[in-house]
Amino acid sequence: MKIAFFDTKPYDRTWTEPLSVKYGYDIKFFEHKLNADTAVLASGYGVVCAFVNDTIDNDVIDILYKAGVKLIALRCAGYNNVDFKSAYGRINVVRVPGYSPFAVAEHAAALMLSLNRRIHRAYVRTRDNNFSINGLMGIDLNGKTAGIVGTGKIGQVFLDICRGFGMRTIAFDPFPVENPDFEYVSLNDLFEKSDVLSLHCPLLPDTKHIVNADRLAMMKSESLLINTSRGALVDTHALIEALKSGKIGGAGLDVYEEEEEYFFEDLSNEVLLDDDLARLLSFPNVLVTSHQGFFTREAMQEIAAVTMKNIHAFETDGVLENEVCYRCDTNCEKKAGQKRCF
Numbered sequence: 001m002k003i004a005f006f007d008t009k010p011y012d013r014t015w016t017e018p019l020s021v022k023y024g025y026d027i028k029f030f031e032h033k034l035n036a037d038t039a040v041l042a043s044g045y046g047v048v049c050a051f052v053n054d055t056i057d058n059d060v061i062d063i064l065y066k067a068g069v070k071l072i073a074l075r076c077a078g079y080n081n082v083d084f085k086s087a088y089g090r091i092n093v094v095r096v097p098g099y100s101p102f103a104v105a106e107h108a109a110a111l112m113l114s115l116n117r118r119i120h121r122a123y124v125r126t127r128d129n130n131f132s133i134n135g136l137m138g139i140d141l142n143g144k145t146a147g148i149v150g151t152g153k154i155g156q157v158f159l160d161i162c163r164g165f166g167m168r169t170i171a172f173d174p175f176p177v178e179n180p181d182f183e184y185v186s187l188n189d190l191f192e193k194s195d196v197l198s199l200h201c202p203l204l205p206d207t208k209h210i211v212n213a214d215r216l217a218m219m220k221s222e223s224l225l226i227n228t229s230r231g232a233l234v235d236t237h238a239l240i241e242a243l244k245s246g247k248i249g250g251a252g253l254d255v256y257e258e259e260e261e262y263f264f265e266d267l268s269n270e271v272l273l274d275d276d277l278a279r280l281l282s283f284p285n286v287l288v289t290s291h292q293g294f295f296t297r298e299a300m301q302e303i304a305a306v307t308m309k310n311i312h313a314f315e316t317d318g319v320l321e322n323e324v325c326y327r328c329d330t331n332c333e334k335k336a337g338q339k340r341c342f
């Protein structure tokens with residue numbers, strides 16, 4: 001099995017190479033992101049391994065299909081970057097549905113705590129021998145309300161963590177879990193009542209800009225918005241306006257609407273051309289990390305293991321448990337008891 005591995009970073013090789021030896025796979029690691037310009041590199045490879053900021057639209061899928069690619073193995077949970085209608089019937093798509101909800105939930109908690117107690121500013125100050133604490137005051141989280149959008153694997157762990165701080169926990173999800181140990185409320189109530197509002201739903205057409213000007217206006221003036229899910233859940237321009245006018249207390253962002261060009265790259269010698277990102281970085285009450293929520297040892301190990309298992313199942317004509325297609329919710333073949341979606 002020959003695998004073209006796109007958007008490779010050194011840490012990807014660390015976890016993937018030993019497993020490729022175990023499975024006997026021939027992996028070519030490309031540093032380029034997958035897009036219409038680079039897809040041709042996959043010629044002669046049966047499998048493409050891709051990540052969150054790779055572009056897997058109709059043009060790319062056409063090129064991959066013509067190049068003989070049979071499987072796209074996403075090494076991530078989210079799949080909003082894939083045109084599933086274009087892939088259907090031509091290239092199977094598998095993903096890693098859950099690897100460590102703790103990794104992302106704990107990162108969301110780290111953003112919440114750092115932002116609340118201004119740790120990002122204190123760190124810079126003390127390194128400059130500035131031991132003043134003016135402007136660094138936070139609030140007690142105990143007794144405050146944590147609200148989440150999306151009560152899946154990561155959201156539920158985040159709520160558990162918040163309960164550990166003595167916070168009240170509320171949530172919105174159109175598909176509620178049974179017997180929750182938190183309270184479900186309407187989306188508007190969630191925005192109005194939360195002192196910390198954290199996003200844990202996927203990016204879908206109906207969740208794009210779920211945080212918009214109207215909803216930001218509903219939030220408490222001291223509230224913190226945490227986004228570790230996908231950048232486009234938040235309307236960046238509306239967020240910037242809300243921060244400028246003090247409508248919310250701050251934002252902790254591990255993802256950003258236009259992150260593809262920037263996140264995961266060292267651009268410290270370059271001028272930042274994205275004015276919105278530059279504006280976000282200029283606020284004292286905004287903390288940006290570059291999509292590192294998933295980045296723990298345990299998660300990387302699991303991502304590599306499940307990715308290889310997915311590829312092995314495809315190669316050996318096994319059941320593709322982690323396959324996704326645009327008909328999965330309704331009537332794909334796998335739903336009807338077959339091994340694959342088509």
Ligand code: NAD
Nearest residue numbers: 078150151152153154155173175200201202228229293294
């Ligand atoms: P999950 O599938 O377990 O849970 C997602 C939840 O969102 C489900 O309960 C679902 O019902 C809910 N949902 C669907 N539509 C909704 C809507 N319109 N409004 C509110 N909720 C809705 O997924 P998960 O493993 O908890 O991951 C959540 C998200 O976290 C992923 O979609 C991905 O975007 C993001 N993520 C980020 C990182 C990172 O490194 N920052 C890593 C992994 C995942």
